[in-house]
Amino acid sequence: MILPLNKNALRWVVIIAAFLVVALILWNTNIFFQKFKLEERAKMEVLAIAIKNMSSPDLDMDIVLEDKIIQSNKNIPMILTDKDGNIERWGNLKFERIANFDDLATDQRMYLTKQLAIMKSENEPLFISEYDSETIRSKIYYRDSDILNKLQYYPIALLLILLLFGTVIYLVFKSNKVAEQNKLWAGMAKETAHQIGTPLSSLLGWVEILRMDNTEESTVVEIEKDIERLNTIADRFSKIGSIPKLTRHNIVTETKKSYDYYASRASKLIDFHFDTDKDLKIYAMINPQLFSWVIENLVKNAIDAMDGKGTLRIEVQPKNNKYVQVLVSDSGKGIPKSMYSKIFDPGYTTKRRGWGLGLSLTKRIIEDYHSGKVLVEKSEIDKGTSMSVLLKEI
Numbered sequence: 050m051i052l053p054l055n056k057n058a059l060r061w062v063v064i065i066a067a068f069l070v071v072a073l074i075l076w077n078t079n080i081f082f083q084k085f086k087l088e089e090r091a092k093m094e095v096l097a098i099a100i101k102n103m104s105s106p107d108l109d110m111d112i113v114l115e116d117k118i119i120q121s122n123k124n125i126p127m128i129l130t131d132k133d134g135n136i137e138r139w140g141n142l143k144f145e146r147i148a149n150f151d152d153l154a155t156d157q158r159m160y161l162t163k164q165l166a167i168m169k170s171e172n173e174p175l176f177i178s179e180y181d182s183e184t185i186r187s188k189i190y191y192r193d194s195d196i197l198n199k200l201q202y203y204p205i206a207l208l209l210i211l212l213l214f215g216t217v218i219y220l221v222f223k224s225n226k227v228a229e230q231n232k233l234w235a236g237m238a239k240e241t242a243h244q245i246g247t248p249l250s251s252l253l254g255w256v257e258i259l260r261m262d263n264t265e266e267s268t269v270v271e272i273e274k275d276i277e278r279l280n281t282i283a284d285r286f287s288k289i290g291s292i293p294k295l296t297r298h299n300i301v302t303e304t305k306k307s308y309d310y311y312a313s314r315a316s317k318l319i320d321f322h323f324d325t326d327k328d329l330k331i332y333a334m335i336n337p338q339l340f341s342w343v344i345e346n347l348v349k350n351a352i353d354a355m356d357g358k359g360t361l362r363i364e365v366q367p368k369n370n371k372y373v374q375v376l377v378s379d380s381g382k383g384i385p386k387s388m389y390s391k392i393f394d395p396g397y398t399t400k401r402r403g404w405g406l407g408l409s410l411t412k413r414i415i416e417d418y419h420s421g422k423v424l425v426e427k428s429e430i431d432k433g434t435s436m437s438v439l440l441k442e443i
Contacts, residue, residue, distance in 0.1 A: 086193065125193075252279075318357060339418060348363075354382055
């Protein structure tokens with residue numbers, strides 16, 4: 050129990066450390082933002098002084114420095130108004146001052162008015178008084194520079210990056226955990242197949258003893274069929290977790306074998322039909338044990354859908370000159386269209402008993418191992434369902 054606890058503690062340490070790093074970065078970003086905002090305010094205060102000096106009545110006063118200060122403002126959008134709020138001058142906006150405000154086009158005047166409203170909401174104005182008195186002559190409104198505005202989104206971008214990074218880590222850990230679980234289940238399946246092998250060998254010996262005791266041959270034959278069935282199941286379990294070997298087989302013959310097994314053992318209330326000529330030859334690359342598992346899963350689901358009473362049909366036919374299609378149709382309760390894809394999810398079942406793995410295994414066997422396709426061909430509520438298996442025809 051020590052190792053799991055250490056892993057859990059380490060996980061929490063990493064999570065807390067990550068939150069601390071994020072908090073520290075956000076805190077430093079906020080401090081930098083506030084300092085940058087104060088610096089822009091200071092630049093605008095210097096600009097206000099320069100504009101005030103430009104209005105000096107002293108004609109001999111050197112205003113080169115003031116003019117340079119005004120011209121150096123290239124980043125901070127600003128609007129200069131008179132004391133009554135009428136726009137007189139603007140800079141670093143969509144267009145520079147090329148005319149008086151009243152001479153501008155309507156859309157330009159609306160743009161400047163909108164920008165002025167934004168500036169009033171973002172920062173307090175700077176007041177410019179008359180050169181030789183405290184009487185307010187003009188006001189400077191400004192908004193944050195584009196650099197400062199972009200800086201506001203930096204924490205959000207950082208959080209998104211960290212969220213993406215955390216999601217990737219989570220998915221990696223989850224996939225590793227799923228891989229470990231799959232490896233465990235595959236190991237258990239192989240061990241189960243190995244354990245079944247010993248009693249199967251003994252049963253074969255007992256069958257021979259029954260024959261020696263003159264037991265009715267039909268009984269012995271049926272017992273042999275069930276032993277062969279158990280051997281097939283063991284062989285299936287032994288293949289879980291490994292890549293099966295595919296060989297060329299007649300799909301009609303292989304499908305008929307599985308059909309015959311269930312047709313002879315199912316309820317007499319089910320009317321079985323194999324709607325394909327048994328002598329027809331259609332070939333595909335399959336693993337016979339796994340393919341028979343697919344057919345049996347589809348047949349069992351069809352029987353369950355009919356509650357043990359109805360009509361079940363199986364048909365094998367070419368499809369588009371490229372594929373061979375196996376159709377398993379029933380007269381059961383049907384499947385809503387919204388559930389067509391969900392029925393293949395592991396654990397999904399409408400039965401009181403069962404783990405909901407049949408169709409999930411069917412999908413994996415056909416699509417992952419045989420490069421085929423399994424889907425709901427058609428279904429109508431209270432009328433029945435047709436399940437389709439598509440394999441590449443050889």
